[in-house]
Amino acid sequence: MYKFLLCWRYLRTRYIALASILSVTLGVATMIVVNSVMSGFAFEMKGRIHGILSDVIVESHNMNGFVDADYHVQQISLVAGDYIEGMTPTVHVPGMLTFWQGNQLSTRQVTVIGIDPKTAGSASDLPKYLQHPENRRQPSFALREGGYDTRDQQSGVESGDRDFLAQAGWPYRRWWAAREQAFEFNKPQAIRVAPPELKDGEQPAGGNDESEEPASADGGPGALARQQPAADEQPADEEPGIDGAVAEAAAADRMDPFAMAKTEANVFNPLKEQHSGLILGIALSSYRNRDNREGFLLLPGDDVQLTFPNADSTRPSAIMSKFTIVDFYESKMSEYDSTFVFVPIEKLQQDRGMVDPTTKVGYVNSIQIRLKDERDGDLVRDKLRAAFPPEIYNISTWRDKQGPLLAAVQMETAILNVLLFLIIAVAGFGILAIFFMIVVEKTRDIGILKALGASGRGIMGIFLAYGLSLGMVGSGAGMLLGLLFVVRINEIAGLLSRITGHEVFDPSIYYFYKIPTIVDPFTIGWIVCGALAIAVLASVLPARRAARLHPVEALRYE
């Protein structure tokens, strides 16, 4: 009893000891914050990596892939069908994306992925990252009649930067096609700095339609009628135009893939038709302007051109093909968002010549497998490896694929933990020193207690309990502080940004709008236990010293 009472009194009267545990408090708080943020990052990253990669991937070493996806799907089902929830074939090929940006063509390097919209959803999280609600339910390469999300799916923030996306798709396509035809632009699309234009004209695309081209927007047939003669005239106009008027426009015309399609019979009308659909990684289109608002170079409804190699190994050449953007893909994983474009797998197979000429069966690069339980990944991988010849097939789990990245995050967390725990250990030495001082200061009291019959064990108990309660106060305060920080981390980051005038957490770098945090009670438990253990260990030596004091000498101590 006296132990706890004394301990309590010491705790309330010795503020210097509380100062010594401040470092324990800070250490615990920092560890909790760092662990929460790191596991938040790791979780988000895993989710995003996993979102595009299925649980297990069977892929070919050959860029031109293997023939007959259905046969492979059957074989995989035979080997590991019990574990598998869904499968989808894909074709991967490097390519170039070409589109009009202002007055010039812009080209980007991309990874073209052919997917089967019917099965893509069953084997990966791809649909989840699309911007049109219908596409999220069932992905489709048909252009939608507006209604894209104006809200960032991940952050849920309605920033206002994407309001015009509601009118993207067909309404937008009709607007630009009509305008183009009205002004007889030869370019497939005009300059569109979407936000300011759409903001001025209250009603986004529709309002612009009416103000600029009332005739074409109101009357489809009228616009079509006007477009026909224009298409007729164009080839005639172009020949003299090359040496004539604007050299810049002529250069653009030569690159214009429309040029070759412009015969009377086979004219493509963007007002009514779309090319084959394409889902664009959102970072290929979006950019941040100077006010840190989001702008888009391309929108669903725009036409772009893809260039990729054909599958003829003896005579390689580049294939050019027109596509219409039907949706954005936004996984917030900037590596994916800025390189991936998804196109229908049949279209890609046709264009590349990945179809067996006699049987008409397509080639695919890989088969993505979604498991019922992701943790069975290694098991299924090993089973498939045993069944499929490794010379032809590379079989791996998503963890194998992104292993180095995940391992790096884990390593970082581990090192940070070690360093921060050392801070708490340093605090332990502070406790040790202060406890020795307190034991010296309390020598006479220790003598008194011994004269009153307290045992050495009991005296030791006072100081151990004191160390434990200091540790409890310190780590408890640290835990509260850390949790509070984690809960309010985005507000704190915002406040710091305002004070320093420097963006602490830049969403455009991380593609997170909020700092992700995950509070793991188990980790917090470990941190607090570790801090308590250090506080108790640091008080063991002084407590032993106190216990061994000779009562007579202690009583004489002045």
Added chain:
Amino acid sequence: MSDLQPAAPAARVPRRRSNDPQPAGPLLSGPHAEMAAAIEPAATETAPRPARMQAARLCKSYRKGRVTIPVLRGVDMEVRDGEFLAIIGQSGSGKSTLLHLLGTLDAPDEGEVRYNGQRIDNLPAAKRDQLRNCRIGMIFQFYHLLPEFSALENVLSPLMIASGAWNFYRRRRQHAARAQELLELVGLGHRLKHKPRELSGGEMQRAAIARALVAGPDVLLADEPTGNLDRSTGQEILKILRTLNRQQGLTIVMVTHDLAIAEQADRVVRLVEGRVQRA
């Protein structure tokens, strides 16, 4: 173990010995002044009483570096039951050391200490702790109260040490009532909540006496209890000790260097150069 437990709370004052031939005296109560007035001259006692404590050929020396300084050189003495004994000697004569040996705070180099005929200086540490806790009360020149505790808590501290946290908590009201009674007995009933630094020297010594008595000991060892007090306050403390001795039959061993103080005891033992010289 059970016989070392503190006295039953029903007892309002230190426990009487069961084999005490004297009938139970009136219980002390009321303000200090009344109690002091109740002090009577020493009762004539002829029948030899049993020895409460004995010291046999006690030797003790202290080391200072390589030099060994002998303090006690074979002390033989005994303290009879219910006796108020004063040990007198000059500074450095070893009287405090003797008291520490009697109170098992220190172990002798040679010789024996007996309590109720049983040797106690070689008992295991836990047993000696219990003995100090319940059977032998001690007061000191510098009072040695715990500065973090109030007067009441200081008095309660031996009981806290004796029982575990739970047991103490369960009986805290009885214990507190008993401690309060003892404090009232020594005239400190109005200072229960005061910390030692808010008390005067005399008040601190009274609290120390109450603390020494709370567990119901048979023997009170007093190490210069008046040494740090002015004459009149010291006399008050002595009166309290005398009353306790007379009315409760409490055995008291008091160390002092002041002959005037020592003369108020039943018997005086003089220590000279580490040996007993009969006065």
